[in-house]
Amino acid sequence: AIAKRAEAFNCPIAYHSRKKKADSKYTYYPTVGELASNCDTLVVACALTEETRRIVNQEVINALGLKGCLINMGRGAHVDEPELVSALVEGRLGGAGFVFLRRSLMFLKSCSSSIMWC
Secondary structure, eight states: OHHHHHHTTTOOOEEOOSSOOTTOOSEEOSSHHHHHHTOSEEEEOOOOOTTTTTOBOHHHHHHHTTTOEEEEOSOGGGBOHHHHHHHHHHTOSSEEEESSOOGGGGGGGGTOSSEEEO
């Protein structure tokens, strides 16, 4: 659903999954790091499992870089919070948006304009 909506704005779509989907017309990347290094906006929308806990780590955040924006539609535990906080405070990440917040991110609400709150 997210990809179809983004296509309406002529956004190129790519994805990461455990395995490539045979019927997908979108570009597949075998790792989240590779996906992040090839996109401007990374949308995290997956179930929270041990495999996806901290799926957004230092490698992924660095791959997004100043041009990148992280949108986490999943649980807060998908993101390595200390690394995200460092990246935002140090200006290494272009921005971030959240649906669910964890306590350690709340202090950023008053100190950064590069965060979107939902």
